[in-house]
Amino acid sequence: MGSRELDAAGITDPRLRRAYLRCRALNARYGRTYFLATRLLAPHRRPAVHALYGFARWADEVVDNPNTVNPSTQDSAAVLDSLSAALTRALEEGSSDHPVLAALVDTVGRFDLEHGLFTDFMASMRMDLTVTEYATFADLDHYVHGSAEVIGLQVLPVLGTVTARSEAAPHAARLGLAFQITNFLRDVDEDLDRGRIYLPLAELAAFGVDRDRLVWCRSRGSADRAVRAALAHLVALNFADYRAAKPGIAMLAPESRPCVRTAFRLYSGILDEIVAADYDVFARRAVVPKARRLAVAVPALGAALIARSAWR
Known part of the structure; x- marks a missing residue:
């Protein structure tokens, strides 16, 4: 399937094809929701989205698990510096031999x-x-x-718009933000394990929650009443982010709307799962059940096929 997508995009260079396939594999492995939504795009648009996601995931792995990128070191700063230098050089030169940057730079040039x-x-x-x-x-x-916001802005030209790109851009950025905040809410426990708290401390403190309370809830595998109240507040704010981003979907090229609409529904569906769990993000990871993912994706596939036919 990946080869057919590359053919559709006119990517023929063997080195570039290997880089794009590497990015596609990263998307499929780490971004199940994004990958499912990307399958709804027209084939010629998919490689670029894979390249953008693959690079973002590669950089994220450098920060959190540098030895998976470079087995000889645990020094995240050194590996990230090396990647930053390689990125700068690749963007200046318009090409790269890096297994992920090669696809990214090609996408940057194409769009x-x-x-x-x-x-x-x-x-x-x-x-x-x-x-x-x-x-x-x-x-x-x-x-x-x-x-997060820049990811939405990176993807926007790939998706195409029926309005001026500048009109759609704030909505694309807001949707990137919405997805990111949802990640923060879902992954409170995992982030604590890395020593991080992304949820603003002032918002938590208004409900009597601090780092020590979150760590205690993590250790017992259950959120207490104060943490649930704080998360309920933050989930409500996150739902507002989705509402603010939603008008941007209609500004996209018709053939790209089913993809983004599906990602929108599945990612905001994570919030629904958090609510259904009474905001206890420590008991289990909030995921959209497979049956609901299919119920969203299958009709979207039909809409995508119709839109592609009409857009030709």
């Missing part, structure tokens, strides 16, 4: 993506090496811009 989007992304990845918590949403904004 004329702004280099600053990747600079901002790497800055947020570097923050993960030293910043372990954020006092307020305002403090979190800079990190989320680079880690």
Whole structure:
């Protein structure tokens, strides 16, 4: 299937095809929801989305598990510096021999993506090496811009728009933010294990929650009443992010809307699962059940096929 997508995109160079397939494998392994949604895109658009996701995932692995990227070291900072230098060089030269950057740089050139989007992304990845918590949403904004909003802005030209790109861009950025905050809410326990808290401390403190209380809930495998109340508040704010982002879907190229609409429904569905669990994110990881994923994806596939036919 991956080869047919590359053929559809006109990617013929064997080296580039290997890089794109590597990115596709990263997407399939680490981003099940994103990967499922990407399957709804027209085949010629998929490789670019895989390249963007694959690079983002590669950088994330550098931060959290550097030995999986370079088995000879545990030094995340050194590996991230090396990747940053390779990225800068690749963007300047327009090509790379790196197994992931080769596909990324090709995508950047094909869709004329702004280099600053990747600079901002790497800055947020570097923050993960030293910043372990954020006092307020305002403090979190800079990190989320680079880690999530720029992803929406990177993908937007690949998806195409029926309006001016500048009109759709704020919605694309807001959807990236919404997805990221959902991750933070779902993965409170995993982030604690890495010593990090992404949920703003001031929002938690309003409900009597601090790091020690979160660690205690993590150790017992269950959220207490105060933590549930704090998460209920933050989930409500996250639902508002999705509502603000939703108008942007209609601004996309018709053939791309089923993909984004599916990602929208499945990711916001994680919030539904958190609510259904009474906001206890420590008891089990909130995931959208397979039956619901299929119930969303199958009709979307029909809509995608109809849209592709009409768009030709």
